[in-house]
Amino acid sequence: MSENATPRPPIESGCPDGFQYMHPVMVKNYGNWAYHEDPEPGVLLHVAKSGDKIWTVRCGTQRILDLFTLRKLCDIADEFADGYIHFTIRSNVEYMVADEAQVQPLIKAIKDAGFIVGGTRNSVAMISHTQGWLHCDIPGTDASGVVKSMMDELITEFQEWNMPNRVHITTSCCQINCGGQGDIAINIQHTKPPKINHDLVANVCERPSVVARCPVAAIRPALVNGKPSLEVDEKKCICCGACFPPCPPMQINDAEHSKLAVWIGGNHSNARSKPSFQKLVAAGIPNNPPRWPEATAIVKRILKVYKEDAKDWERINDWVDRIGWPRFFELTKLPFTKFHVDTWRGARASLNASTHIRF
Numbered sequence: 001m002s003e004n005a006t007p008r009p010p011i012e013s014g015c016p017d018g019f020q021y022m023h024p025v026m027v028k029n030y031g032n033w034a035y036h037e038d039p040e041p042g043v044l045l046h047v048a049k050s051g052d053k054i055w056t057v058r059c060g061t062q063r064i065l066d067l068f069t070l071r072k073l074c075d076i077a078d079e080f081a082d083g084y085i086h087f088t089i090r091s092n093v094e095y096m097v098a099d100e101a102q103v104q105p106l107i108k109a110i111k112d113a114g115f116i117v118g119g120t121r122n123s124v125a126m127i128s129h130t131q132g133w134l135h136c137d138i139p140g141t142d143a144s145g146v147v148k149s150m151m152d153e154l155i156t157e158f159q160e161w162n163m164p165n166r167v168h169i170t171t172s173c174c175q176i177n178c179g180g181q182g183d184i185a186i187n188i189q190h191t192k193p194p195k196i197n198h199d200l201v202a203n204v205c206e207r208p209s210v211v212a213r214c215p216v217a218a219i220r221p222a223l224v225n226g227k228p229s230l231e232v233d234e235k236k237c238i239c240c241g242a243c244f245p246p247c248p249p250m251q252i253n254d255a256e257h258s259k260l261a262v263w264i265g266g267n268h269s270n271a272r273s274k275p276s277f278q279k280l281v282a283a284g285i286p287n288n289p290p291r292w293p294e295a296t297a298i299v300k301r302i303l304k305v306y307k308e309d310a311k312d313w314e315r316i317n318d319w320v321d322r323i324g325w326p327r328f329f330e331l332t333k334l335p336f337t338k339f340h341v342d343t344w345r346g347a348r349a350s351l352n353a354s355t356h357i358r359f
C-alpha cells in the first residue's frame with residue numbers, strides 16, 4: 001500500500017441510522033420529553049422539557065402495501081405533514097407535525113385518501129400478522145388475510161376509545177415459529193400428525209435434524225420400501241408441525257385438519273403488570289378463507305364481553321385473572337372442554353428437554 005492510499009471505509013449493512021429520517025423536533029428533543037397526552041383518538045401530543053410540542057397522527061394501513069399506496073401515503077406527508085413518516089411495529093404510518101393547526105387538515109387528507117386514523121390508547125390496535133404466503137415456506141393459512149377480514153369488522157374499535165384498555169390482536173400462520181402472542185391471538189392449530197411422503201424423505205431431508213426437532217420424541221428413523229425414511233409414533237405426536245420446516249415431505253398442512261385456535265391473555269411486557277402466557281379458549285375453528293367468518297365472530301364475542309365486563313384499564317389478562325376462567329367461559333358462552341386444561345404433569349418425561357436425540 002502506498003503511503004498516501006486511504007483505506008477503504010467499511011461497507012455498513014443493516015439498519016440505517018434512524019436520526020436522518022426523524023422530524024427535527026424529535027431529533028432536537030431526543031430523550032428529553034416531559035410528558036405526552038392523547039388529545040383525540042389516533043392523535044398523540046408529546047411535550048418536550050424545552051417546551052417544544054409535536055403532534056403525531058396515526059394512520060392505519062392494510063399492512064401489506066403496494067408501491068402506489070406507499071407513494072400516496074408519502075405524498076400526504078409532503079403536502080399535509082412536515083415531510084416525515086414512520087412505521088410502527090404494527091404497520092401503522094405515523095405523521096408528525098410541529099404546529100397544532102396542521103393536525104385537522106392532515107386527518108382530513110388521510111381520511112379523504114381512504115385511510116383510517118386511530119389505534120391509540122384504549123382502542124383495538126392494528127392487528128399484527130406473521131408473513132404467511134408472502135415470505136414463508138410453512139404457512140397453514142394466510143395470516144394477512146385473517147387480519148384484513150377482522151380489521152374490516154373491527155374498524156370502529158380501531159378508530160374509537162371504546163375498550164377498557166388497549167387490545168393487541170395477533171395472528172400467525174403456523175403453530176411453532178413467529179406465532180402470535182397477544183391479548184387475543186388467532187393461531188393455526190394442526191389436528192392430525194404429518195403425512196410422510198417416503199419417496200422424498202431420503203432425497204430432501206436430513207433425518208437426524210428432523211428427529212431432533214420433535215419436542216416429544218415421536219419421530220424415529222425407519223426403512224420404508226428399502227429406502228431410508230422416518231416414522232411417527234402417532235400416539236405421542238402433538239401435531240405441532242415442527243418437523244415440517246426441515247422436512248417438507250412431512251406434510252402437515254391440510255385443508256380440512258389445519259384449524260384456527262384463539263388464545264387470550266398474552267402479555268410480553270412487564271411495564272405495568274407481570275408478563276403472562278396466553279391460554280387457549282377456542283379450538284377447531286374452520287380455516288375458512290377468504291373472510292374467516294367463524295374466527296372473526298369468536299373474536300368479536302370476546303371483545304364484546306370484555307368491553308361490558310372489565311373495569312377501566314384492565315387488560316384482558318387482568319380481567320380474566322379477576323373474574324376467573326369459569327366466569328370467562330360462562331360470559332362468552334364458549335364451550336369449555338377437557339382439552340383446555342394442560343397441567344404439564346408428566347412433561348418432564350414426555351417433553352424433549354435436552355439436546356439429546358432419543359429413539
Ligand code: SF4
Nearest residue numbers: 130131136139174177
Ligand atoms: S408464523 Fe410460521 S408460517 Fe407464518 S411466517 Fe412465521 S414461521 Fe412462517
Ligand code: SF4
Nearest residue numbers: 214237238240241243
Ligand atoms: S415434530 Fe410435532 S408434528 Fe412432527 S412428529 Fe413431532 S410432535 Fe408430531
